[in-house]
Amino acid sequence: MPNTPLAATTDVAVAPVSTSSRGTRILGALTLVSATVTILYSFWFSKADVELGNTVRILYVHVPTVSIAYLCMLANAVFSGIYLWKRTAFSDLMASATGEIGVLLLGLTILAGMMWGRPTWGTYWEWGDPRLTSTLLLFLMYLGYVTVRNIPAPRSARNTRSAIIGIVSALLIYPVRMSTEWWGSLHQGRTISAPGASKIQGAQEFALYSGFFTFMFLAAWLVIHRFRVGWLADQAEAGQLESVIAERRAESAGDLGLGKVH
Amino acid sequence: MLASTISNEWAYVGITWGATAAVIGGYAVMVLRRGRRLSRQVPEDQRRWM
């Protein structure tokens, strides 16, 4: 029921018909500028690596996505914990937004890892590599989080369940990494590894840092929008529930035909 | 693939960057659209958390 269709054009209004605000527009602009710089430095200003050739350009996406994904999972754990303690809608919606965006970034990390592995190791997947294996495991764990989160349920039950999964999953991040590392050391896979930060210099280093900022801005922008969508979805559901209850009440009061006009 | 090592490398670089842009772009569009659709269903004073 769009009661005021004019509100769509005047976005300075208190509640526009979208999830954007001045904050998100600034963040969005920062993301675009930063992305342009990253692309220029990744393809134009930086040279191919001596050892890795052009595949080093994959790392300008791979390394930032995985770092920001871990940051998202950390935020998810913190907000899940706060939810079980304070039970606020804010912490729940923040946990859900960071969880979903974390999964998205983990998925992209795995894809970039596979695309990097093929030309450097000669295979898309290397089970002996703890980074790939542990990322896959975390991806599946947080996919479970997002899946349960999206199952329709009474709100407080849904929130509590996803918070529990968020906390259990976060506790596993370290053991997952440690077990895949020990396991990988048994298999002695190919020994070529991504060059450490110390080996990457100059324009390459700048591309990497610029990538970090790009994905940081991007993730913040996405989290805010996703948070607002989550809020709206809950409000819309509550509104529907209210109108159904009102209808029932009108029916039972016996004034059928008087109270409700569709 | 018949191409030389150099252009071969570029294919993997291209897939990575292309897929990343497509997935994030697609997700962003999905979120923004859903936000617009839901905003219309929610009374004005309840649209924002704060």
Place this chain on the structure above:
Amino acid sequence: MVHAIWLTFRKDLRIEARTRVTVNHVIPFVLAVVMLFAFGLNAESTLLRRATPGLFWVTVLFAAMSIVQRSAAIDRPDGLPDALRLSGLSPTGMYLGKTASTFVQLTITEIVLAAAMVLMYDVRLDGVALIVTAIPLGTMAIAAVGSVYGPLAAGLGGRESVLPLLMLPALAPVLLAATNAFGVAFGTTVGPGWRWVGMLGMLDVLYVAAGSATSAALLEET
């Protein structure tokens, strides 16, 4: 709390003793899996022997799905969740009791499975001490996770099939540690087997702590 642990433990096992779901459904299932692996790996005895550590724990994980699902389902009938909430028993105690009863049922299943594998896959055991320690530690980890995710999934009303998606990735470190400890004991892999046992112990502590900490919230909402 000890009271709550004991009550839940006894209740769950008494229900199992009367209905015999684990004995009648899960044990034949693991025997079928023993047969299927032999068919799937073309009955190659060297391959089967080498793969036994992994096959054992993968089978245990699958069997655990059924046991955990069942163990959560017995608390679902009408009004029972409310009755448990109102019972005044410690939620952590109930969680630990459920973990203990799942542990017992899984251990029984594992004994049958291990016997079948030793007899039918021609397994030679070198490090019995390692195996006897790894089994209870690995089982404990599975039971501890199952008693969180089992009731959680059971409360989803018709969407319980999400349980494996939740449990299997969370238990993957257990599979890695337990399989490698077994591998060392069977002589199929080399390396420090006790270090993996140590990891199993660490995982046990972590899972039980996580389950205890979230038990009150879990009881409230399922």
